[in-house]
Amino acid sequence: MNEYETQVHGGVTVVRAPDRLDMVAAPKLKQLVDRTVQEGDGRVVVDLGGTSFVDSSGLGALIGGLKTARQAGGDLRIAAAGEQVTMVLRLTNLDRILKPHPGVEDAARGW
Amino acid sequence: MAGETYRLDGLAVPDQLRRLHGLLATAAAEHPQVDPGALMALETAALEVANNVVEHARPLGQVRWRFEVRVEEDRVVAELSDSGEAGDTPWLPPAGRAAASGSTASGTLVVGGPADDLEETGRGLPLAAALLDDLAYRREPGRNVWTMRKALGGR
Numbered sequence: 001m002n003e004y005e006t007q008v009h010g011g012v013t014v015v016r017a018p019d020r021l022d023m024v025a026a027p028k029l030k031q032l033v034d035r036t037v038q039e040g041d042g043r044v045v046v047d048l049g050g051t052s053f054v055d056s057s058g059l060g061a062l063i064g065g066l067k068t069a070r071q072a073g074g075d076l077r078i079a080a081a082g083e084q085v086t087m088v089l090r091l092t093n094l095d096r097i098l099k100p101h102p103g104v105e106d107a108a109r110g111w
Numbered sequence: 112m113a114g115e116t117y118r119l120d121g122l123a124v125p126d127q128l129r130r131l132h133g134l135l136a137t138a139a140a141e142h143p144q145v146d147p148g149a150l151m152a153l154e155t156a157a158l159e160v161a162n163n164v165v166e167h168a169r170p171l172g173q174v175r176w177r178f179e180v181r182v183e184e185d186r187v188v189a190e191l192s193d194s195g196e197a198g199d200t201p202w203l204p205p206a207g208r209a210a211a212s213g214s215t216a217s218g219t220l221v222v223g224g225p226a227d228d229l230e231e232t233g234r235g236l237p238l239a240a241a242l243l244d245d246l247a248y249r250r251e252p253g254r255n256v257w258t259m260r261k262a263l264g265g266r
Contacts, residue, residue, distance in 0.1 A: 020129075020132070022128060022158065022162075023125055023128060023162050023165065024125050024126075024128065024129075053132070053154075053155070053158075055155065055158050055159060055162060055235070056159055056162070056232075056234040056235040056238055057162065057235075059234060060231035060232055060234070061231075063229055063230070063231050064231045066229070067229055083148075083151070084151050084155065087151070087152070087155070088155060088238065091238055091241045091242065092224060092234050092237075092238055093224075093228075094228070096228070097228050097229070
């Protein structure tokens with residue numbers, strides 16, 4: 001699966017985040033999530049399984065995407081966060097509002 | 112190889128952030144004995160500081176920076192200096208608060224950061240401070256200097 005590629009799992013759209021979700025990549029991810037929300041029903045899973053690094057810009061894109069999805073009556077969940085992503089979510093306390101799901105299947109289930 | 116300094120010179124623009132990552136990856140690869148978690152924390156912090164320089168250094172796109180990192184016996188030290196104008200005093204948490212909170216070990220307390228959970232900006236420097244043992248800024252003639260220190264082992 002390429003960076004940013006999307007696919008649908010039972011009505012939920014899965015967006016694959018890039019290896020480095022940084023200042024350069026964050027705006028692209030935000031645009032893609034916004035478009036996904038417009039085209040679908042607002043349920044989005046961001047697959048972080050291929051993401052080795054996130055910075056505060058990347059977190060901002062996830063929060064922005066979460067807001068867009070909720071405004072459309074949906075939600076945004078994150079899946080498969082690695083070590084660095086988990087550390088950054090914890091230190092910013094964002095793991096309370098972006099609860100990491102172990103895998104895409106877990107995140108897409110029970111919606 | 113302890114004590115060797117890795118250095119990068121360039122323009123403070125977004126494209127250069129990947130080079131900074133590359134330099135830190137090289138330093139990590141050449142120091143396999145060093146705790147990867149500590150280096151990961153330092154890299155995350157260094158890139159937040161670099162992001163801040165890219166966004167705020169003036170004149171925009173013309174500021175040059177130098178990044179240096181050195182692996183010492185018991186700590187990693189990094190310095191980012193830039194040729195930008197002296198702007199408003201950059202926001203910085205009170206000295207020592209990040210370390211005193213124990214946030215590097217337990218990760219439960221955020222130093223500063225936005226009051227609103229759903230705010231999309233304002234987390235960079237607080238995150239950097241929480242990841243490090245020491246983050247400091249000073250203005251020298253013609254340049255801004257950020258220093259970052261991360262202890263190795265035992266923490």
